[in-house]
Amino acid sequence: xxxxxxxxxxxxxxxxxxxxxxxxxxxxxxxxxxxxxxxxxxxxxxxxxxxxxxxxxxxxxxxxxxxxxxxxxxxxxxxxxxxxxxxxxxxxxxxxxxxxxxxxxxxxxxxxxxxxxxxxxxxxxxxxxxxxxxxxxxxxxxxxxxxxxxxxxxxxxxxxxxxxxxxxxxxxxxxxxxxxxxxxxxxxxxxxxxxxxxxxxxxxxxxxxxxxxxxxxxxxxxxxxxxxxxxxxxxxxxxxxxxxxxxxxxxxxxxxxxxxxxxx
Numbered sequence: 555x556x557x558x559x560x561x562x563x564x565x566x567x568x569x570x571x572x573x574x575x576x577x578x579x580x581x582x583x584x585x586x587x588x589x590x591x592x593x594x595x596x597x598x599x600x601x602x603x604x605x606x607x608x609x610x611x612x613x614x615x616x617x618x619x620x621x622x623x624x625x626x627x628x629x630x631x632x633x634x635x636x637x638x639x640x641x642x643x644x645x646x647x648x649x650x651x652x653x654x655x656x657x658x659x660x661x662x663x664x665x666x667x668x669x670x671x672x673x674x675x676x677x678x679x680x681x682x683x684x685x686x687x688x689x690x691x692x693x694x695x696x697x698x699x700x701x702x703x704x705x706x707x708x709x710x711x712x713x714x715x716x717x718x719x720x721x722x723x724x725x726x727x728x729x730x731x732x733x734x735x736x737x738x739x740x741x742x743x744x745x746x747x748x749x750x751x752x753x754x755x756x757x758x759x760x761x762x763x764x765x766x767x768x769x770x771x772x773x774x775x776x777x778x779x780x781x782x783x784x785x786x787x788x789x790x791x792x793x794x795x796x797x798x799x800x801x802x803x804x805x806x807x808x809x810x811x812x813x814x815x816x817x818x
Contacts, residue, residue, distance in 0.1 A: 578781045580617035586640040587629040592739035593802045604642040606798045627693035636772030644768035657786035658766035659795050661814040664696045666756040672732040689714045689722040689734040697760035
């Protein structure tokens with residue numbers, strides 16, 4: 555049940571009373587924010603990649619972590635202030651690097667989902683069509699070309715902001731927006747909500763963008779962040795991350811997402 559996992563419940567490690575030797579300092583409980591986003595985490599099913607990842611992180615560290623569900627915008631604000639220790643599946647920007655560091659565990663591309671009746675055949679068509687509105691989740695950033703499109707359309711007042719994916723799906727079906735930016739975690743919803751029948755997926759042709767454990771610089775000292783990063787690197791090296799992704803994706807797609815090279 556969802557209420558047993560989120561909503562302020564402290565998650566303790568079964569059979570582990572203290573952190574492993576050389577691991578993170580578990581002398582205090584930590585906080586981690588999840589956001590509702592397709593296969594990363596679904597509130598409806600209380601399942602997802604990031605839930606599985608968080609559970610493994612807790613088990614390996616031996617630490618207590620209080621997990622809460624919140625909007626992405628709130629997560630970034632709390633990470634910056636030091637009121638939240640961790641979140642998951644975050645991407646770096648120049649601004650975010652000032653107050654957060656990252657331990658990468660997967661990488662993926664972004665795509666432009668457009669209505670078929672909008673007459674859009676590529677990203678340039680969408681950008682040049684002054685009537686087309688783009689739906690965006692508040693505080694989300696994407697790949698370089700996707701971010702450039704969002705920034706340009708923001709300056710032209712052609713952006714509709716939402717707190718999550720569900721309002722954007724509704725707006726797309728109702729023709730209030732003509733496009734939205736998606737990633738592989740969103741694919742099942744396209745079929746479930748019959749969105750794929752009326753839309754086309756266009757590529758941005760950007761390289762994959764690394765996503766990772768977000769660590770608040772204000773809440774966690776450098777040495778402790780390095781320990782958490784080492785733990786994540788271990789989860790990648792021993793195949794744990796790949797096995798988590800294979801629960802949700804076909805093996806070839808899972809492999810392409812977790813087998814990547816990222817700068818430190």
